[in-house]
Structures are given as structure tokens and as C-alpha cells.
Amino acid sequence: MTASRPVTRPGAAPTTTMSDDPTPTNRTAALGARRATITDVAREAGTGKTSISRYLNGEMGVLSPDLRERIEAAIAKLDYRPNQMARGLKRGRNRLIGMLLADLTNPYSVEVLQGVEAACHALGYMPLICHAANEIDMERRYLQLLTTYRVEGVIVNALGVKEELLQGFAQGGIPVVLVDRSVEGFVTDMVGLDNPAAVQLATCHLVDEGFEELLFIVQPVTHVSSRRLREAAFRETVATLNASGSTLVIDLADASAALAELDARVVAAKRAGKRVALFAANGPVALRVAVHLKERHGVDWQASVVLMSIDDSEWAQLAGMTTVRQPTYDIGRRAVEFLHERLGGAAMPARECLLPGELVVRASTTRTDQLDMQRASQGT
Amino acid sequence: MTASRPVTRPGAAPTTTMSDDPTPTNRTAALGARRATITDVAREAGTGKTSISRYLNGEMGVLSPDLRERIEAAIAKLDYRPNQMARGLKRGRNRLIGMLLADLTNPYSVEVLQGVEAACHALGYMPLICHAANEIDMERRYLQLLTTYRVEGVIVNALGVKEELLQGFAQGGIPVVLVDRSVEGFVTDMVGLDNPAAVQLATCHLVDEGFEELLFIVQPVTHVSSRRLREAAFRETVATLNASGSTLVIDLADASAALAELDARVVAAKRAGKRVALFAANGPVALRVAVHLKERHGVDWQASVVLMSIDDSEWAQLAGMTTVRQPTYDIGRRAVEFLHERLGGAAMPARECLLPGELVVRASTTRTDQLDMQRASQGT
DNA sequence: TTGTAAGCGTTATCAA
DNA sequence: TTGATAACGCTTACAA
Secondary structure (H helix, E strand, O other): OOOOOOOOEOOOOOOOOOOOOOOOOOHHHHHOOOOOOHHHHHHHHOOOHHHHHHHHOOOHHHOOHHHHHHHHHHHHHHOOOOOHHHHHHHHOOOOEEEEEEOOOOOHHHHHHHHHHHHHHHHHOOEEEEEEOOOOHHHHHHHHHHHHHOOOOEEEEOOOOOOHHHHHHHHHOOOOEEEEOOOOOOOOOEEEEEOHHHHHHHHHHHHHHOOOOEEEEEEOOOOOOHHHHHHHHHHHHHHHHOOOEEEEEEOOOOOOHHHHHHHHHHHHHHHHOOOOEEEEEOOHHHHHHHHHHHHHHHOOOHHHHOEEEEEOOOHHHHHHOOEEEEOOHHHHHHHHHHHHHHHHOOOOOOOOEEEEOOEEEOOHHHOHHHHHHHHHHOOOO | OOOOOOOOOOOOOOOOOOOOOOOOOOHHHHHOOOOOOHHHHHHHHOOOHHHHHHHHOOOHHHOOHHHHHHHHHHHHHHOOOOOHHHHHHHHOOOOEEEEEEOOOOOHHHHHHHHHHHHHHHHHOOEEEEEEOOOOHHHHHHHHHHHHHOOOOEEEEOOOOOOHHHHHHHHHOOOOEEEEOOOOOOOOOEEEEEOHHHHHHHHHHHHHHOOOOEEEEEEOOOOOOHHHHHHHHHHHHHHHHOOOEEEEEEOOOOOOHHHHHHHHHHHHHHHHOOOOEEEEEOOHHHHHHHHHHHHHHHOOOHHHOOEEEEEOOOHHHHHHOOEEEEOOHHHHHHHHHHHHHHHHOOOOOEOOEEEEOOEEEOOHHHOHHHHHHHHHHOOOO
8 A cells, every 4th residue: 555656657658758768867766755854864964953954944154064065965965855744743833824715716816816825925835725616615624624734824715604613713823814805703804905995986987977877786795794895885875976876686696587687777777868887796796797788788788788897807808898906916915914914923903904996997988988878778 | 932822802893893702711722722632632531642543543443432432522622633734744645735727817727726626625635726827936936845745746737847847756756647738758647628629629610610711829839738739730620621721829928919910811811802710729818819809890899800719718608709618627627536546556657638628609600690790891 | 063852743553 | 442652754952
């Protein structure tokens, strides 16, 4: 069972090319497949493990140039890499940071991830990325796994976690930073979009552009604070501006009813002679709605219905759709920084970092286009 | 420095709600922030570590019901979780599988990842996901890190790795599975799309639909085998069918020249009275081209130019673009299975698993649309 | 400046 | 059926 596992050998590989040295000619060959350990290096360099460890940890001031050279040579010769696991076990910290993502299919997550990765890189952490893929069970399971791998901290883009699970980390002294949304009953650092400001920005833009009936489309707001905040901000802004607007809740897993309702409202508004604009609460909603509108109104759907959204999806440019771009990269970066500060011992009340969104104006909401819209607004 | 890190305390957290028990009232409180170890459990259960270990590893047949119950209770009481790092250190395997992705921004990667995750889950592995974000340095760095964390195997969607780096894994007895593309000079298991078949499928479709001039658009093929294979297959198919077609290389980082050339070729073909179709070698290329065409021909660009692509991007449906959908999920799954077999000791020549793509026909290449195209084909 | 030895949380060996 | 005890690969007092 633990027999030496034969290394992949050429044989009759179809498409691939060359490479035909039959024996593992390199330096590690003597050790078999086993990786060199600190003991091997010590022996090779003719010294003790301590000195190797010192070398590895950069305590150069305390090593004679001679010894240092021998160590360097030994490490190179054996192609030695310190075992992080062992290191972590001894030190009590393994530089691992858990990053739990609700849905990588949402470009938002990928972008946040990029920020997280960059910051981790800069600060010497290794992100242990967990993708719940919208499965609440997966989320729970990964959270357990993270605790099992003894991550030093976690960044959570929550799907449906309950407060208690996260509480477990906090009580274990493992800092938790929430991203995009908070978790009911759990007080901790959190980073995300300044939803009220972003929604206000967008809503004002629509009103400025002369739209008279606004329809905000959002997934079920239960337990997802960012959705709730966006919806609330929409209503509030509409009220403040004395504009006319309503909210439509759509479940992406079963959207037909909501989409029918959407059509109905659009038609009603048009009948009332109002210019109507649709405002999707995030990228996935926007895509779903766009696909529907295209099915209903044809390729030229944008002449009939105006759509904008939060999240600057990659196809937004193609569709010429106005959006609010989230500062995703910074959100990720900031989350890691929060964690880093906590890991450094910072003891302060939970913080909240709300970053501003950026309005990206495109043709969809622009006056010239509205004229087209006017012209074609007869569709039922 | 190692002082007990104060757990996040409410304070004046703005948006969040409730939770105000001032003391950590739960069971682990007595231990401070430290997680319970196997020794703690043994003491609590009034037995030795060995029995706990046996329990953890499911050797139930060798435990008296009584002891078993006590252990169960102790584990629950202390909320004990075995430390994977320590486990791995002792056992020599930590169930970690490295997954190196070239670019998560490409939905292809995310989809493959989903398959990988599912398979890992099923087989009891934990994927350690590394995202090179198109940076060749990152890729190298992550590869080093993976070796440092002693992953049991690696799945690599290569960016620009050199054979030697990967050779290091193989020689260390760590199986490597390549995804989507091979690495020159490195012979190992690999999983990906059956490029020749997929391209042939698409090309035949275009010819069947009556297109007379085909333009294949692909990123620089150097060192990315899948691109090379697709391009070759395109040329071959075109030759076999006695059709007319050419290839255009586009560098997404600096696309203007290629896009100008593209326009020129399209115009030339149309002047010659030929129906022309563009065939993008992957999703990112398709998006770039589509955005360009839209800028050039306006919202109704699809009436002027026909585009299809490999990779069924999320916006493909919105644009009504014909595509070849890759079996991404299966690719990921298969890669893990390959790894699992190697880890189980399977010693056989390197294998190659080429999965078929699926043609998804949409309006862009469909006859009725071509008529529109004909009508509007006067654009310079 | 260098080395010895103890121990991190497990599992494996061996004896009871 | 159970339990000491010795590793695993590393860091860290503490000596020399």
C-alpha cells in the first residue's frame, strides 16, 4: 500500500512529445521519492538541525559565513523545501487563511478573490479557497474543514451560515471577516460595497435621465443583508426624489412568475405613458432579465426596455448597459488587511468598511437611446 | 505576542444586530482560545490517546461500547476536531490536492473547478486552489508553495510552466495531471477537450449553413497546445471540405492591429460576394471580437457579421451566438479521478482523456439570420 | 557561533 | 480490548 509509487513513465503517450531519459538522473534520486527533510540537510551540511532552521528563518546574523555556505549548498543539492505542515504544527500558525466563497460563478466573487490573493501574497499568507457553489451543505462542510486545517483566519462570503458556526471560530480565537454581507446575530469585521450610496447613485442617474417609472429587481432578500440594504436604499431614494418606483423579487432558480410580473409592470407603465427603467440588484439578476427581454423583444430588446444593474459584468460593455461597478478588488484586499490586523493582535470593536461603487454610464440609459426607446415602445 | 487575542467584541458596530453575552459561556471557555487536542479528549474520557485515535479512524471493532461512548461524549463536550496538519505529518499524506488555475476570470476555469471540487469531495480530498491570474511568476510561486504544503498531487492548467518545474513533482512521486493543455517535454496524464473533433464539428456546421469564407481567430499559439490543436484542426477541416478559410492571431493584451486586420478580411470577403463567418477559438477571444464588432457595426452588429466560438460563455445565450460547449465539469472530475488512481498506486503509461464538445446552435449561424446578414452586408 | 533536547498533535508499534 | 511510547519534520529554549 505504501509501496513506492512508480513515477509516471512515457510509454505510448499519443499527442505529447519527446522526453525519454529512462532514469531519474537528478540529485534527489538517491533519496528515492522521499523529499529531503531538515535532518537530511543538516547531515549533508555537516551540522545540526538548529542551524538549518536558523538559516531558513533568516537569522543570518548568527551564522558563520562558512556554515551558511555549506547550508546553502546542501539545500540546493537536495532541493530541500521546508515542510509547512510541520512548521505550522510547531509554531502554532501555518499562514493559511480560509476564503469561503458562496458562488464563483458570479464574477463578483472572482474579482474579490483576486484582491484577496494579492493581499495574501503581499502579507505572506496562503489562501485556502473554498467554493460552496451555492450549496449550503458545502458551506458548512468547508467551514468544518477550515477549522480542521487550522487556518489562522477566515474570510467569509456567506451563503446561509448560521451565526453559531462562525461563533465557533471567533471563540476559538480565529478572526472572521465578512465580505459583501453580514450574518445575523454575528458581530465581526466586515467589508463590502456602500450599498445605500451605490443604489442612490444609480437611482438618481435614472431619474436624471428622465425615467419616470423605476423597477428594482432583486433576489429574495431574506438573510442576505446586501440585497436587503439595496432594496431599502432604492425605496428610500425613490421616496426622497418623489419618483415612482417599485420592487420585484425574483428567484433565479424559478424565475418565470417574476418575469411575467415584470412584463406586466413594464406594459402597465408604458400604457400610462411613462418611461420605464429596470434596475437589477446584481449581475446574475441582470443577465437573467436581459436574456428574458431578448427572448421577448428580440435582438433589439434594448430599444424597448432600459436595463441597468449593480455589478459591471463582462457582457455589460457588449450590451452597452449602464452599471455600478463594485470596488471588488479593494474589498478583497481590505478583508485580508482586517484579518492581518487581528492576527497581529489588534483588539478593537468590530469594524465595517463600506467602499463606494462607481457609476459606469453606457448607452442603455442615455438620452439618445431613450428616443429610440420611445419610438419602439409599442411592444405588448 | 502570543497573548490571548481578545475575541471580537460588539462595541459600536453600525449595521449589525444583537448578540451581547459578555463572557464566552460555552464549553471551550475553560481551555481559553486553544482548541482541544487529542490529549485533552483522552483526559476527559479517562483513557489514552491511542483509543481516541482509533475512534477517529473508525476502528470501532476494537473499542468497547462503553469506552466508545465516553469518547463520543468527550469529543462533543470539547468540540474537538482532529488537526489535519498533525495527522498529515504523521501519516505522510494530508489529503491535499493542488489545483493550479491559469485564469479564473475565464469561466472555463471556474467550471472545471466545479468538477474538481465535486470529485475531491466525493473522494475525500481537499483542493488547494491556486490562481495564477495570468501571471507566470505567480504560477511558479504557487507551484513552489504547493510542494511546501506537501500536496499529494497536482492538477495543472498551465500558463507557462516549464517542464522542469513539473518534473520536480513527478520525481518527488507527486502525480501531476494536466488540464486543457499539455506542457512541452513533460509526459503525464492529461484531460481536456477533444479539440480536433470539436473544431471539426463547428467548422462543418458553418459550411453546412452555407458560409463560404471562414475566419478562425485565436490567441498566439506558442506554448498553448489547445490553441495549436484547434488552429491545426481548423485548417485541416477547411482543406478536407474544400472550403475557404484563414486564421487570424489576436493578442488580447494588444488587439487593435488584429482587429483591424479582421475588419479588412471581412470586407474583402464580402466584396468578393462571399458569406463570411468568424470562429473564435475560445470565450475570451469571442468576447473581445464581439465587443469590437459592436463598436464598429452598432447594436445590430450580428446582422452584419456572423460569430461563433468554442466555450459556451454566459452571454452567448444573450447574444444568440452558436458555440461549442466544453464538457468542463467532466474534465475537472476526470482529472481528479486520474490523480486518485495514481495515488492509489496505479502504475501505467501516461494517459490522455479527450472529451467531446457539444455544438450549441443558436441564431447567429442559422439560415434565417443569414438572410438578414445578406441584406445588411454593405458595412465597410 | 553552534548544538542538544523537548515538544507541537497525530498515528503506529508493541506490549500488557 | 487497551495504553505507553516512539516517531513525523520542524522550532525553540537552553547549553556549550
